[in-house]
Amino acid sequence: MKAVSVKEIRQELNELSNKELQDICLRLSRFKKENKELLTYLLFESHNEAGYIESVKKYIDEEFDIINRDSYYYIRKSMRKILRNTKKYVRYSQNKETEVELLLYFCKKLKDFKPSINRSTQLQNMYNRQFQLAKKQLSTLHNDLQYDFNKIIEDLNN
Structure with missing residues (x-):
């Protein structure tokens, strides 16, 4: 899987709700x-x-x-x-x-x-x-x- 650019990540994050952002942060914290x-x-x-x-x-x-x-x-x-x-x-x-x-x-x-x-x-x-x-x-x-x-x-x- 190829990582996307920071610009694309930023655009995608702008479209998410607060609850979805919170879930992503918690999921990230589990990995490393x-x-x-x-x-x-x-x-x-x-x-x-x-x-x-x-x-x-x-x-x-x-x-x-x-x-x-x-x-x-x-x-x-x-x-x-x-x-x-x-x-x-x-x-x-x-x-x-x-x-x-x-x-x-x-x-x-x-x-x-x-x-x-x-x-x-x-x-x-x-x-x-x-x-x-x-x-x-x-x-x-x-x-x-x-x-x-x-x-x-x-x-x-x-």
Whole structure:
């Protein structure tokens, strides 16, 4: 089965009743965990972006606490998982400020991580890529927000 374009989906959704739309959303939520997570964000958390950011930060903290530190292989694997989920949560929000804040928070946690990431080239590269991405997204934000985030960036550079 070939998927239709977004334009065609939008036209079809405009023709449906509220009850039919509700049934479609509930049916979508049964298929993939990500669909359910996105619906949860849109219905319950999108109106409180600060609370959403705090909940994602709490998730990052919890995941960093349970990382297996026996070898850099396990550390890299866990870091990739944390980053993948963080980026998924950023996609749900589609807010550049949220993206910058969460990426900088991830970079801060990664830099403060023990054992040091300086012994692993892959972890250093991961840190550098996310740091550069956060700086790139920062340039699209309002000047007041740029000033606040630049303080965090300066702290990470030291």
